[in-house]
Every structure is written in C-alpha cells, then in structure tokens.
Amino acid sequence: MSSAARWLACLAVLLACAPAQAARLYRWKDAQGITQYGDQPPQASADAEVDVIRFRNPPGTLARLRIEPLATRYQVWADNPGPGPVQVEVSFRQQHNLLASPALPLRKVLPAHGSVLLSSLILTDPLGGAQFDLKMDAMPGDPAAKPFDFRYRLPFDEAALRVDQGPGGRFSHNDLQNRDAIDFAVPEGTPILAARAGVVLQVESDFDKAGLDREVYGGRANFIRILHEDGTMALYAHLKPEGVLVRTGQSVREGQQIGLSGNTGFSTAPHLHFVVQVNAGMALRSVPVRMVGPMGELLFPSAPAGP
Structure with a gap:
C-alpha cells in the first residue's frame, strides 16, 4: 500500500475529534400542499402541521492533520478550524525510509483559525518507498496562558x-x-x-x-x-x-x-x-x-x- 493510501486509511482513527453538535430540520406543507423543508419553522400559518427532524452533524475536530506530498518529502501541517488556540502533539506510530525534521514527537500551539507547518518527512532513500502512520492529539487552550485574578x-x-x-x-x-x-x-x-x-x-x-x-x-x-x-x-x-x-x-x-x-x-x-x-x-x-x-x-x- 502506498504511503498516501495508508495515511487515508488510518486518518479517521488517529485524529482527535471534538463533540458533535445537534441540529433540527423542519418539514411542513404549504398552502398549495407542497412539502417544504427549512432550518427554521414556518411563520406564515399557525395551523401548519410541522414535523421536527433531529439529527447529529458530523463531528468537528479540535485540529486536523494535513499531509502535502512534495518530490522528495512530505510536509506535515496542522489546521485549527476553531475560534481559540489549540495545542497539538504529533508522533509516529511507525515509519519506514523517512526522517522527520524537526524530529517527532513534537508539540505546537495553533492559533484560532490558523495553520502551522509542523515537520517535513524526508525520504532517506529517494528511490525507495515510504510508509508511515502518524498520530495527533489535540488539547484546547494555550499552555502559556496566565490566569487573571477575576x-x-x-x-x-x-x-x-x-x-x-x-x-x-x-x-x-x-x-x-x-x-x-x-x-x-x-x-x-x-x-x-x-x-x-x-x-x-x-x-x-x-x-x-x-x-x-x-x-x-x-x-x-x-x-x-x-x-x-x-x-x-x-x-x-x-x-x-x-x-x-x-x-x-x-x-x-x-x-x-x-x-x-x-x-x-x-x-x-x-x-x-x-x-x-x-x-x-x-x-x-x-x-x-x-x-x-x-x-x-x-x-x-x-x-x-x-x-
């Protein structure tokens, strides 16, 4: 299996997920008898029979690991989609024919809505194949924070x-x-x-x-x-x-x-x-x-x- 395919296969297991958020979908029939859907209930008629469909959105993530393949290396990025800082730690589960620079494991703080280049995975033998499994843990907050007296x-x-x-x-x-x-x-x-x-x-x-x-x-x-x-x-x-x-x-x-x-x-x-x-x-x-x-x-x- 190629390193890219191997990466995709383990991605869902390795990323740290944040809680999912609930959502509602409203369904009703308008004056013409046509079924309508919306994320808000209808306001026009109090007599309308409205069904409320509850569902769970796909889980979000505190941080996402992203791999960009280049000619002789892979760049390891972390993306923070959230509104506050997140600290991540990235490490190898296994590696073959790769050298990480900077070395793994390592920790970085991602700013809100920001992306950080964590490391480059360099092929030690450019003619050989590479295999790797990466693990990323994420924790909300910045460890440099200093609490006020509040x-x-x-x-x-x-x-x-x-x-x-x-x-x-x-x-x-x-x-x-x-x-x-x-x-x-x-x-x-x-x-x-x-x-x-x-x-x-x-x-x-x-x-x-x-x-x-x-x-x-x-x-x-x-x-x-x-x-x-x-x-x-x-x-x-x-x-x-x-x-x-x-x-x-x-x-x-x-x-x-x-x-x-x-x-x-x-x-x-x-x-x-x-x-x-x-x-x-x-x-x-x-x-x-x-x-x-x-x-x-x-x-x-x-x-x-x-x-």
Whole structure:
C-alpha cells in the first residue's frame, strides 16, 4: 500500500475529534400542499402541521492533520478550524525510509483559525518507498496562558444555593482537571448563565443518558466550554439534552443565558458542574476561582494539594 493510501486509511482513527453538535430540520406543507423543508419553522400559518427532524452533524475536530506530498518529502501541517488556540502533539506510530525534521514527537500551539507547518518527512532513500502512520492529539487552550485574578458571577439566578460537591470532592473532583470544580444542585431546566464573558470554544448537546459507570459516562456529559480573555476556559457540564443555547465561535457577555441545566453523563442527580481550566501542556488543569453570589463572595474549601 502506498504511503498516501495508508495515511487515508488510518486518518479517521488517529485524529482527535471534538463533540458533535445537534441540529433540527423542519418539514411542513404549504398552502398549495407542497412539502417544504427549512432550518427554521414556518411563520406564515399557525395551523401548519410541522414535523421536527433531529439529527447529529458530523463531528468537528479540535485540529486536523494535513499531509502535502512534495518530490522528495512530505510536509506535515496542522489546521485549527476553531475560534481559540489549540495545542497539538504529533508522533509516529511507525515509519519506514523517512526522517522527520524537526524530529517527532513534537508539540505546537495553533492559533484560532490558523495553520502551522509542523515537520517535513524526508525520504532517506529517494528511490525507495515510504510508509508511515502518524498520530495527533489535540488539547484546547494555550499552555502559556496566565490566569487573571477575576471574580466570577454565579452561573444561575436561583435564590437558594446548594453545593453538592466542592473543590477536592472525593466522588469526582479528585483529578487534575476537576480538583477545583463546583457542583451546584439546581433543578433540571434551570437557565445557566455565563459566569464571565468570552467566546464559545466547544459544545456538546446530544447526549441523553446518565449513570455511575465512569467508563461509559465519564466525559460524555453535555457541556459548553467558554474561552476567556486571559486564556482560561470555563466548563459548564451535565446540561440537559439539547440544552445548549449558544454555538461555537459565538461571543457571550457575562450574565447571558447560554444553556439549561440537566443530568447527563457521569451524574447521579440534576446539577451544574462548573470548573475553570487551563492547558497545562497537553493536559487540562483546574484553577481555583473567586465567585460572587447574592450575599457576596462565596467561600469554598481549598482543594487538597496533589500532582
């Protein structure tokens, strides 16, 4: 098999995919009895019988790997289609008759909507054939980000405030990316508000199940990830099915409604999982937050120290 064919065969398996986004298609009959389709419901007649067809768009990607063949080498590019920076790491799964310059594995940060030349794969024997498998992992955010000292607003307007699990909670707040997370007990369907202004970086809204099997439900909740001006990213998770009310690339203001709370993913009851994270170098790490509620600044216990 040629190297190009081999590359295409493994492409779908090797690229890191971001969550898919939900969509609706509306179908109805007009006054002449002709079936019409659209991405918005008809406004002309309230009597029209409208069918709503829900479907899942093909998954997007945090970053795409692209190979450009030249006479005696291949150029390895990474493209970032998203509205925020993404860090990638590219490595060989296997290689034959190729030398990478710069050497692999390597890491690069891709700017929003940007492309970066990662490496050139040079034929060591120009008369011989080349075979290679490449792997690319992607992580949102720039590891050079420096968090500001910022006071976040409460991400909902409920008068009653209850925290089911705080920073360092033993149930699920004991890893690097969730150590500083806060689980607010809110009824399903509670309007979720942006705790800070930013740009929507990722969304998932199609997941409709919940359970305690971490392997099945861990990381599968509906969520919104918002990028802030200092490079930190807020995650609003466990939203209800189709409970995402914003789109990737949209700018949101502090206090704007962005979603509806729910009970999806690794969850036992309706709640909002809120955490602010940074890219710590191909890994997400949570950071402590200061938050203001109706009675002033909220006090959360410090998360236990750890790696």
